[in-house]
Amino acid sequence: xxxxxxxxxxxxxxxxxxxxxxxxxxxxxxxxxxxxxxxxxxxxxxxxxxxxxxxxxxxxxxxxxxxxxxxxxxxxxxxxxxxxxxxxxxxxxxxxxxxxxxxxxxxxxx
Numbered sequence: 001x002x003x004x005x006x007x008x009x010x011x012x013x014x015x016x017x018x019x020x021x022x023x024x025x026x027x028x029x030x031x032x033x034x035x036x037x038x039x040x041x042x043x044x045x046x047x048x049x050x051x052x053x054x055x056x057x058x059x060x061x062x063x064x065x066x067x068x069x070x071x072x073x074x075x076x077x078x079x080x081x082x083x084x085x086x087x088x089x090x091x092x093x094x095x096x097x098x099x100x101x102x103x104x105x106x107x108x109x110x
Contacts, residue, residue, distance in 0.1 A: 008045070008048070012041055018056070019037050036063055036070060
């Protein structure tokens with residue numbers, strides 16, 4: 001049973017970045033995207049992946065449905081996310097400056 005659980009965990013981790021990016025694109029909030037990824041893991045761990053041939057497609061479908069549920073509940077409660085825009089995984093650039101360099105640059109400007 002532990003080997004099966006470890007295999008399922010490894011297969012989920014392979015798809016985690018993709019799932020987070022999909023959820024962020026739909027929801028526009030990193031915290032809600034992380035919540036959606038966690039909910040996707042819970043649903044996968046409850047149902048297992050015995051009959052799933054394409055796990056990536058299954059996970060993408062599940063996270064899409066979870067995100068739609070979040071959007072529906074947000075609309076029914078008239079909520080808007082308080083998060084400010086933070087570039088997500090799809091927006092990150094490989095040539096971006098690191099936090100240390102940005103802090104030094106901010107000190108130099110002030």
